[in-house]
Amino acid sequence: MKLYRFITGPDDSQFCHRVTAALNKGWQLHGTPAYTFNAATGTLHCGQAVMKEVEGVDYTPEIRLGEY
Template sequence: MRIYRFLSGEDDSAFCHKVTKALSEGWELHGSPTYGFDAISKKMRCGQAVTKIVRDQPYDPDKKLVDY
């Protein structure tokens, strides 16, 4: 089964570390990153989809995706 997560955050090193951590845990980049201006906070925000193949585990909507 392939599971999907969308990571988002302010355009800073913390966001880069979040994506890097996901990659180190076996997640793979899916598509291009997104980038947009948040008019309320007056800051740029980033987003990146990641996917991961998990075997021998049924999908459980109550389970956190990071626990797969």
């Protein structure tokens, strides 16, 4: 089964650590990062899609993607 996640958050070290943790669990980057600026808070937000192939498991909507 193929899994897809889109990790989002403020452009800070915590976001980078979340993406790094996913990569170290076997997720692969998918596409380029996305950025948007929140003018109300003055914060840059980013997102990164990641994908992972998992064998021997069937997809169900109840799957908690972060556990893989």
